[in-house]
Amino acid sequence: MSKIFSIKRDLLALLGFVMMGVGMLCVGTLAMNSVKDTHLMHDGESEARRWTNELARSIDTVTVGAEKAFLDDKFFVEQASSFSRVFAFDVFNKHGKLFYSTGPSDWNLTITSHELLGSPVTRYHTSLGQTTTKLHANDESGRALQYASVIIPFKDAKGYLGSIVAFVEQTDHALSLSTSFNIIAGTTGTMLLIAFGIFSYIVLRKTRERLKAEERIHYLSGHDDLTSLPNRKSFDEQLGHALAARTQDTQHLAAIVIDVDRFKEINDAMGLNAGDSVLRHIAELLKSNTRDGDFAARIGSDQFALTLSSLKRPEQAAVYVATLSEALSAPFWINGEQLVCTVSIGGAIVPGDANDATVLMRHANLALGRAKADGGNTFKFFEQGMDTAFIRRRDCESDLRRAIDSDQFELHYQPQVDIKTEMISGYEALIRWNHPRDGLVSPGFFIPLAEETEMIIPIGKWVLRQACKDAVSWPVPLKISVNLSPLQFKPGNIVELVKGILDETGLEPMRLELEITESLLISSTGQVVEDLEGLRDLGVSIAMDDFGTGYSSLSYISSFPFNKIKIDKSFVRSMTRDSAILGIVKCIIAMGRSLGVAITAEGVETPEECEILKSLGCNQIQGFLYGRPMSISKCLEQMAPRTPINPQITSAATKSGIVA
Ligand code: C2E
Ligand code: MG
Numbered sequence: 001m002s003k004i005f006s007i008k009r010d011l012l013a014l015l016g017f018v019m020m021g022v023g024m025l026c027v028g029t030l031a032m033n034s035v036k037d038t039h040l041m042h043d044g045e046s047e048a049r050r051w052t053n054e055l056a057r058s059i060d061t062v063t064v065g066a067e068k069a070f071l072d073d074k075f076f077v078e079q080a081s082s083f084s085r086v087f088a089f090d091v092f093n094k095h096g097k098l099f100y101s102t103g104p105s106d107w108n109l110t111i112t113s114h115e116l117l118g119s120p121v122t123r124y125h126t127s128l129g130q131t132t133t134k135l136h137a138n139d140e141s142g143r144a145l146q147y148a149s150v151i152i153p154f155k156d157a158k159g160y161l162g163s164i165v166a167f168v169e170q171t172d173h174a175l176s177l178s179t180s181f182n183i184i185a186g187t188t189g190t191m192l193l194i195a196f197g198i199f200s201y202i203v204l205r206k207t208r209e210r211l212k213a214e215e216r217i218h219y220l221s222g223h224d225d226l227t228s229l230p231n232r233k234s235f236d237e238q239l240g241h242a243l244a245a246r247t248q249d250t251q252h253l254a255a256i257v258i259d260v261d262r263f264k265e266i267n268d269a270m271g272l273n274a275g276d277s278v279l280r281h282i283a284e285l286l287k288s289n290t291r292d293g294d295f296a297a298r299i300g301s302d303q304f305a306l307t308l309s310s311l312k313r314p315e316q317a318a319v320y321v322a323t324l325s326e327a328l329s330a331p332f333w334i335n336g337e338q339l340v341c342t343v344s345i346g347g348a349i350v351p352g353d354a355n356d357a358t359v360l361m362r363h364a365n366l367a368l369g370r371a372k373a374d375g376g377n378t379f380k381f382f383e384q385g386m387d388t389a390f391i392r393r394r395d396c397e398s399d400l401r402r403a404i405d406s407d408q409f410e411l412h413y414q415p416q417v418d419i420k421t422e423m424i425s426g427y428e429a430l431i432r433w434n435h436p437r438d439g440l441v442s443p444g445f446f447i448p449l450a451e452e453t454e455m456i457i458p459i460g461k462w463v464l465r466q467a468c469k470d471a472v473s474w475p476v477p478l479k480i481s482v483n484l485s486p487l488q489f490k491p492g493n494i495v496e497l498v499k500g501i502l503d504e505t506g507l508e509p510m511r512l513e514l515e516i517t518e519s520l521l522i523s524s525t526g527q528v529v530e531d532l533e534g535l536r537d538l539g540v541s542i543a544m545d546d547f548g549t550g551y552s553s554l555s556y557i558s559s560f561p562f563n564k565i566k567i568d569k570s571f572v573r574s575m576t577r578d579s580a581i582l583g584i585v586k587c588i589i590a591m592g593r594s595l596g597v598a599i600t601a602e603g604v605e606t607p608e609e610c611e612i613l614k615s616l617g618c619n620q621i622q623g624f625l626y627g628r629p630m631s632i633s634k635c636l637e638q639m640a641p642r643t644p645i646n647p648q649i650t651s652a653a654t655k656s657g658i659v660a
């Protein structure tokens, strides 16, 4: 459409240009003709004057001015015709009567008495024979093709005697003038046309560039540059229109929100270009799966949205979303690598879930949140209870903000046992939230929320200080393990923070072990490895926690020399039932041995698991088998000199003790 407008615009501009050019040529020609006429007029006049002067010098009778003299003096007539370009003349007496003419009577000039009598001697009146621009047909009388007729009064001492009308030959002069002027007009016209053409071309080009830029700005304001899909602004407008266009309550309209699962990890592990390709791939699938009347947009970094209008039944939305989800989760290729990228989808429907766009989108997002909370790669439609869950989460967020100052956190400690000696070698500090209303809240619930809101930074600092303080008070100098969130590395002062707390509490650095997860290294810049080296230089040890649950494990192990690797409890849980998992556990332990890194298995609950791990060469175990996380008082009881560790399940634990 805009192309048609642009062509029309260009044609109009071209037409304008041609018309201006023609106009300029006409004006130029008229100006040239006017100059030519004026020039011929002056030429005729000066030639006639010259002729008269010559005449006056050579023939005395002119000054005498007797009528008779003209008639009788043949010599005068011959003389008068012999010089200059005057080819004929008429003589009028002082009463305006023609009494002598050298030309035939039919082309005698009609001259008014006013012109003859009214003119003073010094003033010459010139009139041109017809027009100088139009050549007269040559006639037999010898009249020139182009001439000027000039009235010249003459007088003597007594006064006005009469007038001579001189006919001045101008044919050659007019022709050469015409030729010169035509050349000048042609050259000037062409040059003007070229100059005007260049000027018009530049103006036209600049205008077109500006219009193009304006069109692009307008397009970008409503579109996403990466995927070419409409953006959030366009989506909101479109949703508003679609809702307004609903005429009956039987017409259903769904708003669908799509979020790419673990998109950050894809970006971090495969690079930003691969991340962009994933987004483009999803956008293409959305475009090709959009039905007539539906609208797809990219509304956030890894979020897309759809409107599904004119649904006859709400269930149609679920059927459509199921198909879409399947299409989006199909494997595809990026840079020669096959990738499976799943999405979480949330939806809400009008009428039923909402009546306006804001509530509809809020409910679709709540449903998306539920799909994400369920582990992703699924879709959920809004249900009434979701609102309450959202409100609960929001309340929890504000409660969490108050928790530090209100002293609601406490640390529990879980023993870590040397597998060979069955002696406790250290404890892991695990945070608990003693909520005034809800009682003890598990970190699995509030740590993700604290990370999302970055409240984990002050919370983590509290944990570190409290754990070090507690460890200093222990009767036996056991190791204390503290979990660090990747976000605690964000401010860039983690080394100073740990050093400060060690100095403040007086805990020996070698007693502190910091547990980090793979996600820290996935999003790592050189700065993270530098910080880890800085921490190790302080004398603290670094453990890789939950090993095997991240996106791409093995490569990160080589990026930093860890002191310990902790096999995630999900592997320990499944290894007795699944030989493939057992194979992975074997592999991790063998790798640890070859790298000289100690291996701790987490979540050990049964003697059978313990025996397997022992036979594989695992160094340390942690789990309910040797003790659940316990309060500091229980922990101190367990550590009291000569008090054996209370066996939890097996006789193996009866042999356990404490090793410093
Ligand atoms: P984690 O660091 O891997 O801690 C071990 C988790 O496994 C603890 O859960 C512990 O109670 C649980 N566990 C230990 N042995 C067994 C077992 O035999 N069976 C089962 N089923 N579970 C066992 P918890 O205390 O709920 O902590 C969960 C996660 O929360 C921790 O996993 C850690 O990632 C995080 N977390 C806990 N405290 C902190 C903290 O102070 N800071 C940070 N950043 N994260 C923390
Ligand atoms: Mg841990």
Ligand code: MG
Pocket (backbone or CB within 6 Å): 545, 546, 566, 568, 569, 602
């Ligand atoms: Mg762990």
